[in-house]
Amino acid sequence: MPELPEVETTRLALSLHAEGGTLTAVSVRTRQLRWPVPTTALQKLRGQALLSTGRRGKYLLLHFEEAVLIIHLGMSGRLRILKKPTPPTKHDHLDFVFDDRLTVRYQDPRKFGSVHLTGRHWQKHRLLYQLGPEPNDLKAGDLKKRAQGRKVAIKNFLMDSRMIAGIGNIYATESLFAAGIHPMRPVGRLSEARFVRLVKAIRIVLNKAIRAGGTTLKDFLQPGGETGYFAVKLLVYGREGLPCSKCKTPLKNIRLAGRSTVYCPQCQR
């Protein structure tokens, strides 16, 4: 999916193009994504202005006058901004029309994404209330505390949204490479210094990706249709067998919690 940088890129585009606009129509063509689409409730958004946009982990937040629309893009979800309406195709599940002239289209072949409506206490939503801190607010010391006594591999820990919000397979992989930490290392016995390095690495990797407009893989495009161009900067993800960019050792691929995990056996310990 869209991991945090892709969601942030999407948020930015929405804020640029749709913020301040009034929602004039909502079409629901698919009633069941990962969770049931609140078809009826969505119609109540008509006539409301989009006041601001936000993000919590990988959840997009659209703040309307009387409600908050929460959107998750799952593995293959994408929001596109269309200035001219084109006929919806197979996986175009929802349209949000602003001021009768701008369509925000939700497309998601795998349907692992979801949309929810909630009130102003969105933080209490059952899917959001236990999210960990945003990567930019992360404190190495807090993270170390939460890791105390746990045996999980550091990579699985990074991808646990209750520990940190918004880190998925790509950026967990990249951050560990940047920090020089072996993805299988038990998290409970990592030194303070390594947590400090890791937290810095996470911030740098994510912020670089956001600046580049997100990673383009199979099906993520920026909402306007431009491709992100961060893919060229991925140093380990998807590079199994290729030489490590630092030491030329062939990168290895292992499976952790069912997810492919690429690392340098020389640089990451």
Next chain:
DNA sequence: CTTTACACCTGACTGC
């Protein structure tokens, strides 16, 4: 409590 396995869904790709 922690940890793991599975579920959901579609499409792309590989090998026979």
Next chain:
DNA sequence: TGCAGTCAGGTGTAAA
């Protein structure tokens, strides 16, 4: 050309 198997950016839930 077809078909079976594998893999893919996520995450809630059940089971161990």
